[in-house]
Amino acid sequence: MQFIPLLLGMTLLSFLIIHLAPGDYFTQLKMNPQISPETIAAMEKNFGLDKPVMVQYFYWLKNILTLNLGESFAYHVPNAFLIRQRLLNTISLSVFSITLTWLVAIPLGIYAAQKNGRWQETLLSSLAYVGISLPSFFLAMLLVFFAARTLVLPVGGTTSIFWKQASLWQKFIDYLHHLLLPGLALTLAGTGSLYRLMKNNFLEALGSPYILTAHAKGLPRFVVLYKHALRNAINPMITIFGYELSSILSGAALVEIITNWPGMGRLILDAVLSQDLYLVMASLLIGGFLLVAGNLIADILLVIADPRIRLK
Amino acid sequence: MLNVKNLKVSFYHQGKIPVNILSEVEFDIQSGESLALVGESGCGKTLTALSIVKLLPRHARIDRGEINLLGDNLVNLAEKDMLNIRGKKIGMIFQEPSSYLNPVYSIGNQIAEAIRAPLTKKEKKEKVFQALTEVGLKPMHYWQFPHQLSGGMQQRSLIAMALINQPALLIADEPTTSLDVTTAIQIMTLIQTLQEKHRLALLLITHDIALACHFGDRLAVMYAGQIVEIGPAKKIFSSPLHPYTENLIGCLPEKYQPKQTISAIPGSVPDFRRLPSGCSYHPRCRYRLPVCTCSQPPVFRRDDIKVRCFRYGKTLGTEKS
Amino acid sequence: MINFWNRLKRANRPACVSLVLLLLLYLAALLADFIAPYPYDSQFREYSLCPPTRIHFFDRDGRFHWRPFVYRIAIVNPALKEYQEDFSTRYEIMFFPSGGRRLFGVAPEGKIFLFGTDLHGRDVFSRVLHGARISLSIGLIGVSISFFLGLLIGGISGYIGGRLDTVLMRLVEIIMTFPGFYLLLALRAAFKPNISSLQLYLLIVVIMSLIGWASLARVIRGMVLSLKEEEFVMASRALGLSSFRIITRHILPNTFSYTITALTLSIPGYILGESTLSLLGLGIQEPYPSWGNMLSICVGNLRILTGAPWMLIPGGCIFLTVICFNFLGDGLRDVLDPKNW
Numbered sequence: 001m002q003f004i005p006l007l008l009g010m011t012l013l014s015f016l017i018i019h020l021a022p023g024d025y026f027t028q029l030k031m032n033p034q035i036s037p038e039t040i041a042a043m044e045k046n047f048g049l050d051k052p053v054m055v056q057y058f059y060w061l062k063n064i065l066t067l068n069l070g071e072s073f074a075y076h077v078p079n080a081f082l083i084r085q086r087l088l089n090t091i092s093l094s095v096f097s098i099t100l101t102w103l104v105a106i107p108l109g110i111y112a113a114q115k116n117g118r119w120q121e122t123l124l125s126s127l128a129y130v131g132i133s134l135p136s137f138f139l140a141m142l143l144v145f146f147a148a149r150t151l152v153l154p155v156g157g158t159t160s161i162f163w164k165q166a167s168l169w170q171k172f173i174d175y176l177h178h179l180l181l182p183g184l185a186l187t188l189a190g191t192g193s194l195y196r197l198m199k200n201n202f203l204e205a206l207g208s209p210y211i212l213t214a215h216a217k218g219l220p221r222f223v224v225l226y227k228h229a230l231r232n233a234i235n236p237m238i239t240i241f242g243y244e245l246s247s248i249l250s251g252a253a254l255v256e257i258i259t260n261w262p263g264m265g266r267l268i269l270d271a272v273l274s275q276d277l278y279l280v281m282a283s284l285l286i287g288g289f290l291l292v293a294g295n296l297i298a299d300i301l302l303v304i305a306d307p308r309i310r311l312k
Numbered sequence: 313m314l315n316v317k318n319l320k321v322s323f324y325h326q327g328k329i330p331v332n333i334l335s336e337v338e339f340d341i342q343s344g345e346s347l348a349l350v351g352e353s354g355c356g357k358t359l360t361a362l363s364i365v366k367l368l369p370r371h372a373r374i375d376r377g378e379i380n381l382l383g384d385n386l387v388n389l390a391e392k393d394m395l396n397i398r399g400k401k402i403g404m405i406f407q408e409p410s411s412y413l414n415p416v417y418s419i420g421n422q423i424a425e426a427i428r429a430p431l432t433k434k435e436k437k438e439k440v441f442q443a444l445t446e447v448g449l450k451p452m453h454y455w456q457f458p459h460q461l462s463g464g465m466q467q468r469s470l471i472a473m474a475l476i477n478q479p480a481l482l483i484a485d486e487p488t489t490s491l492d493v494t495t496a497i498q499i500m501t502l503i504q505t506l507q508e509k510h511r512l513a514l515l516l517i518t519h520d521i522a523l524a525c526h527f528g529d530r531l532a533v534m535y536a537g538q539i540v541e542i543g544p545a546k547k548i549f550s551s552p553l554h555p556y557t558e559n560l561i562g563c564l565p566e567k568y569q570p571k572q573t574i575s576a577i578p579g580s581v582p583d584f585r586r587l588p589s590g591c592s593y594h595p596r597c598r599y600r601l602p603v604c605t606c607s608q609p610p611v612f613r614r615d616d617i618k619v620r621c622f623r624y625g626k627t628l629g630t631e632k633s
Numbered sequence: 634m635i636n637f638w639n640r641l642k643r644a645n646r647p648a649c650v651s652l653v654l655l656l657l658l659y660l661a662a663l664l665a666d667f668i669a670p671y672p673y674d675s676q677f678r679e680y681s682l683c684p685p686t687r688i689h690f691f692d693r694d695g696r697f698h699w700r701p702f703v704y705r706i707a708i709v710n711p712a713l714k715e716y717q718e719d720f721s722t723r724y725e726i727m728f729f730p731s732g733g734r735r736l737f738g739v740a741p742e743g744k745i746f747l748f749g750t751d752l753h754g755r756d757v758f759s760r761v762l763h764g765a766r767i768s769l770s771i772g773l774i775g776v777s778i779s780f781f782l783g784l785l786i787g788g789i790s791g792y793i794g795g796r797l798d799t800v801l802m803r804l805v806e807i808i809m810t811f812p813g814f815y816l817l818l819a820l821r822a823a824f825k826p827n828i829s830s831l832q833l834y835l836l837i838v839v840i841m842s843l844i845g846w847a848s849l850a851r852v853i854r855g856m857v858l859s860l861k862e863e864e865f866v867m868a869s870r871a872l873g874l875s876s877f878r879i880i881t882r883h884i885l886p887n888t889f890s891y892t893i894t895a896l897t898l899s900i901p902g903y904i905l906g907e908s909t910l911s912l913l914g915l916g917i918q919e920p921y922p923s924w925g926n927m928l929s930i931c932v933g934n935l936r937i938l939t940g941a942p943w944m945l946i947p948g949g950c951i952f953l954t955v956i957c958f959n960f961l962g963d964g965l966r967d968v969l970d971p972k973n974w
Binding site for chain 2: 208209210212213214215216217218219220223227228231232235305306307308
Binding site: 005006009010013014017018129130132133134135137138141142144145148149155245246247249250251253254257258260264265268269271272273275277280281283284287288290291292 | 803804806807808809810811812813814815816818819820821822823901905908909912913914915928931932933935938939942945948949951952955956959
């Protein structure tokens with residue numbers, strides 16, 4: 001399939017970003033007292049640190065395919081292990097907020113399209129505008145502020161103190177409870193633009209000729225709206241969803257950091273702050289793969305939903 | 313069977329003066345008869361069709377008039393009762409069949425949903441197959457999507473959709489305008505066949521006067537929101553009464569020898585917001601009389617043709633109606 | 634030209650208001666030295682985390698004074714950072730004190746902290762004004778570079794086509810496959826953490842431009858592809874103009890209506906990018922203020938966030954700027970869209 005070169009290109013870019021950095025940080029590595037000589041020896045063997053750059057790239061590539069992403073300088077554990085922990089949290093946050101955003105924005109968009117021009121639509125659209133312009137980190141900060149003041153939601157972490165003794169169901173509920181604050185922040189940030197999109201698409205669908213045919217057949221209003229208009233309004237959203245994924249993942253990363261949710265965003269930040277370079281590379285790559293996976297899902301959904309594409 | 317009396321429709325845009333589009337529109341159609349409504353683009357033909365089924369655009373309103381279908385006045389009917397009329401007693405097809413079919417559902421699905429009788433899914437499917445065969449399509453088309461069909465086939469599906477409940481009236485708004493000539497003739501012949509078979513009343517809307525006279529029993533000519541001439545099609549075609557009709561027929565290439573200059577009608581269709589005083593056609597009319605510029609002509613009768621023109625007001629054998 | 638502004642005024646009031654507001658903001662940033670009562674780095678350690686000073690026109694006896702004034706700030710509990718207004722001492726607000734070098738101020742014994750102070754006792758209002766310089770300018774400069782790159786590369790790629798086009802678009806695709814935040818951080822990691830502030834500023838601009846040119850290049854390339862087949866291009870070629878000339882003089886100007894709108898709507902992205910980096914400690918460093926790094930104190934520090942909410946004011950400034958650019962961009966889009974002509 002044609003995204004193999006894309007994946008290869010991604011590994012190349014993530015490699016180049018770190019290795020073309022000015023300054024010879026590998027000598028710095030050796031001088032860094034935190035990194036043990038054994039780690040350096042292992043890295044030299046696995047990543048060919050003394051070989052020329054291009055050869056190093058192939059070592060990196062080979063390692064990726066065997067899921068060896070190097071070892072973290074700061075934590076002294078394999079990067080793959082760290083990433084696996086955090087990946088689940090980022091995915092759960094993203095999925096939670098995407099689901100919630102769609103559940104809120106779609107009905108609101110449909111409602112606003114029907115009340116277009118009236119005060120209900122003006123109010124909703126103004127709120128959406130504010131939502132779009134509000135920086136996600138600021139929104140997260142405001143939510144943390146209110147949560148801390150009112151003690152309604154826990155701030156930070158995925159678990160409460162009683163984690164060890166809790167049953168599986170209680171653990172699940174506790175996880176969700178902690179997910180609420182970052183999830184809410186991310187949802188509010190994304191609802192505005194999705195609402196606007198849905199409203200515009202629905203209005204456009206309503207103005208289409210086949211709606212007149214549906215009315216002329218004598219179909220009741222709700223059938224016309226929800227069977228005919230909605231189906232057509234949703235299709236372009238699925239395409240847009242693919243494009244929006246990048247900003248959703250970026251937003252998730254930032255919100256994670258502000259609300260102390262241990263995900264990939266937090267991981268890459270810590271890695272950058274501690275100059276844990278192989279971890280940075282690995283995080284970047286996994287982040288990219290996440291996006292590619294998401295786009296693939298969006299493409300599959302589109303093929304299912306739109307017969308024009310299915311039967312090309 | 314369908315009787316439209318004194319119909320007046322206007323546009324009410326927010327913050328602006330209401331613009332009157334249709335005024336004193338009157339015509340009737342019997343079962344099994346076809347009336348062709350002819351006029352240039354923008355004269356109000358489609359609006360007339362939409363008024364009959366009360367699917368007017370948001371800003372349009374019926375000011376007064378009667379639309380009697382099989383005895384009931386549709387103007388007074390509530391919206392939920394109109395649902396019993398649309399699709400059941402009146403079927404409609406439109407121009408550009410590709411836009412008027414929902415691209416995400418199969419045509420079988422779309423035809424089946426039009427069925428109003430309480431049938432099981434299997435029975436509905438059978439009925440759709442019957443309808444498809446009747447319009448010249450094959451049962452396999454049931455599962456196909458609009459984009460997989462040609463323009464002619466799409467229009468056939470729309471016809472099947474409109475006629476599946478055996479309505480009394482079929483309104484066809486420019487059904488062949490976007491089709492090529494061969495397909496257009498096929499579709500029109502199909503409509504004619506179906507009309508005879510089911511004793512349908514047909515309102516055929518078109519801007520092609522030749523098509524109108526060929527496939528219509530009676531002809532109604534519309535200009536600037538009014539019907540200016542109405543009567544038997546063949547008779548009007550051979551000897552048009554209203555100057556506008558005369559000019560329309562005069563524009564047909566068939567009437568000329570090769571290399572002869574075709575006379576077009578000078579001027580253009582007036583804007584509804586700035587209609588000429590008196591008779592709307594007088595700026596473009598070569599028989600213009602002084603009375604035409606200041607008063608609107610009422611309807612005069614000449615044998616079985618009704619015409620809105622002062623030229624037919626005073627001579628023998630006429631009566632103001 | 635005048636026609637254009639008239640149309641904008643008629644079409645979209647919020648856009649006009651936004652434009653005026655933005656001009657005022659940029660003006661304030663330029664004149665920060667003048668408008669701010671204190672330098673951005675002067676610390677008043679005793680007044681750490683002091684709430685915003687209230688301005689009064691009426692004193693405690695109910696008397697009206699023409700000159701607005703502030704009360705002395707009494708330090709009730711330095712450990713818990715509690716402050717109170719001392720109603721015994723008034724300081725009148727003077728305009729153009731010290732020979733006109735500053736817009737307003739009070740006598741040196743008094744303090745006027747319009748937006749409160751931060752942890753080190755620095756006046757937040759003054760720092761917000763100085764921070765505006767960095768946050769607002771990075772947006773403009775970054776966007777210009779990206780746009781220059783995006784237009785050029787997109788134009789050449791679309792016009793020349795073939796192998797070059799495929800390679801360039803693959804590169805664009807790969808860049809766009811990484812989520813922006815991750816790419817931003819990774820690029821920042823590629824450079825040493827301690828470099829001079831000027832280098833840091835330029836670095837941030839360069840990083841964001843490198844990420845930003847990609848999406849614009851792709852759209853421009855698409856537009857060029859269709860414009861390429863237009864007749865006026867063939868006419869230019871028949872006249873013997875060089876490819877470069879055709880691209881720059883004829884094709885690209887036709888993309889301007891889209892470009893200007895996209896430009897305006899993407900400036901917020903750059904402002905947010907710099908704020909994000911600074912917020913996380915990877916951008917502009919102390920003591921230089923930027924709206925982002927002024928917010929960094931709130932991250933993970935619940936005590937300060939709940940106890941000193943005025944520290945969130947820079948976030949509000951970012952929000953205001955972003956919403957103004959969004960309104961302006963939407964207004965421009967409505968005006969420049971050929972369908973509305």
